[in-house]
Amino acid sequence: MKAHFDGNDFPDGLKSLFESSRVSLSIADYTAPDCPLVGVNDMFCEMSGYEAGDALGRNCRFLQPEGGAGPVRQRMREYLAEDGPGNAKFVVPNVRRDGSQFLNLLYMAKLTRDGKVRLVLGSQFAIDENTGERAGVYDLALQSDLRQLNLLTADDNWALLGSYDALASSHSIIAQAKLD
Template sequence: MDTFFTSAELPEGLRSAFAESRISLSLADAKAEDMPLIAVNQPFCDMSGYGPDEVLDRNCRFLQPNESPDAVRKDMREFLYDSDKPDGRFVIPNVTKDGRKFLNLVYMAKLKKDDEVTFVLGSQFPVDPEKASEPDLYDRALKESLKQLNLLSGDDNWALLGSFDALASSHSIIARARME
């Protein structure tokens, strides 16, 4: 699977974790101003519709429509700058390159080297608002923070959300182990 990087300083284990993954992954440089993306894999490009040359060296907020909810953005910023939180989970409205709206379940994991957050790993799971159980879910996500992920569907899909969580967690565990 194709993986695209802007930095030669990434550990080989982290590079191979990206190459082996079939889920959308991104990696931001936590030490650089505005935390730009320094790695994405092919599933990320397929999900967003953007090529690597269009996403690398940019903060991933370009995927958010202008009317994205400030509450979700605030929650994400707080997570990124809170040293006590190693992982975060968010639902954010996104738009593909061709203008298709979707909800993005984003799992972020901070990766440390020498006890300093060096990278932020993102695992993304798109949810098509037209296939969600509530037709106005995308529009409501634009107006409020979706901290309670049960808004995505009925109780039946908690197992599905749990599967996303397990996938994202396993990728963050692998990435953390391969940082060494």
């Protein structure tokens, strides 16, 4: 698998994680206007149907349907506007390049360097009729990736802010989405 980054100033550990992960990953530049995507992995491209060149440099809103994502969009903005550490989960309506729609279980975590938020890591999981079978595998893979990311970026003064508590609610979010 490949990782696609806009620029060369990413720690090797982060690049390695993006290449080896079986989870759809993206990374946005928190310091740039409109938080554009500056990194995606092949799993992101596979899930969304977009090539890396179509995604890099754009805010991830391009995945939302015409008219936007509704109230969840405001909750995402509030999370991003909050100072300091944190992570959050959202269920976001998205549209693949081919026009097919899906619900995206999006996990976001802030990455800091020298005590300031610099990047936002996004992990995406398409919720569909087969989600229940794969949800546990997704959580385990994401937990492993996040632990590996902490280890691989520590030498470069990068830190993942937040906790693994947000992962615990995946099954309930998926179940609720299926009921709604």
